[in-house]
Amino acid sequence: MSWKISNDLLSVKLMTRLKIYALFQYHCISIFTRDLQTKMLCQTKVAALLFLAVISPSFGDPVGDRQQEECKKMSTCASCITKSFCTWCVTKSKCTKQSCGNDNIIFPKEYSAIMAGPQFCPRVVEPEEMLTLKSGAKQIIEVKITQIHLYMAFTPWKCKIDYNGEQMTVVAMLLGDKVFCETVLLTNDSHEPSRSGSVSVLWDYSKSFDGSIPFKVCRCDLDPLCNACNKLTDA
Template identity: 55%
Template sequence: MLTRTMIIAPLWALSSVLFLTDFCAGADIITDIADDKCRSLTSCSSCLDKPDCTWCVTKSLCTKNHCGNDNIIFPKNVEALMSGKTFCPRVVESNPDLTFKSGKKDIISVKITQIYLYMAFTPWKCKINLNGKETIHPAVLIADSVYCESLELRNESENPFTEGSVTVLWDYNKAFDGSQRFKVCRCDLQPTCVACK
């Protein structure tokens, strides 16, 4: 036999809840976000430059201490287990002279740090900015490096080399801070380029 139970909350408890048009994930703190200036900041490091902002790692969101049950990174001035930019998920630019041969397929690897365990089980992607265009490619995380799927990098300019960058994305569209820069050489214009040997 099924019975119905009705829970009646006291009126004073309901009066403190604000209803929002913004999304709300499980266990989030419901609050008025209209005056939350932190939300306009899109990277962990820029977020933590502001003394009253915190970075919600799982949501990849800067907010005014409204992360709910998320992993929270506090600004350096706050005494907490995770405070300061050193805890930000970010790219470690390990090779500033990374160079590729134009027209050749290659795999780009990007070293990252502050990888939280749950990130490893999400899809990984590389956002490549080259020749003024952005493209997104599948990637895989192995240890502390992300390997972008093999792709053909092309220097479409009339210059001996062009510069590009790779941004690492996890969970489809959440970006690690920073990027790995690289160059693409045209061997017909610069035969001494290291990638042409």
């Protein structure tokens, strides 16, 4: 007769490890009372499971495991703290289940903490007007950001540009609360007056600020009223 632990026992959500141990013990005694050898084997395996529960923080906490995995899937500060059990680690630039250590921590808005809520997330500030660029002209893209921590200023900055189904990353410079992307040349080769793209900000090589700025690249021969066409001369 083989020993088998039912799946319903493994899916217990809110029991402590000792309660789980007691439940398994009861399972052994009640199910295998007619087979002493099998009962002893069952109890031996239960003791082993208790040992694993002590040395493994995740054992016996399936809810915590699922929450931790759910936090890890969040790639932005704002999305992270929509979950009451997640916190955003600013320096690490990642979402965890309240395991940021001595990092700067942003909590969900329900918490009584100094930095609680999405308003504390490092993020891009959307401009009041659509950013426009002139097709075929070299231009510097300027992005305003907020919630800049002092140590961020001493790391490398970059701009990630998504345009025409492609991505490019260019060197950037932080001055005050604005990031200036290295000169870029974007071309609208379509028959449309403009094509859309977006630019986001990276610090410390690959850590992202929340959000991005949309822009459009104008063909001045098809859209002479585009703001970019009025500001720039032909390159």
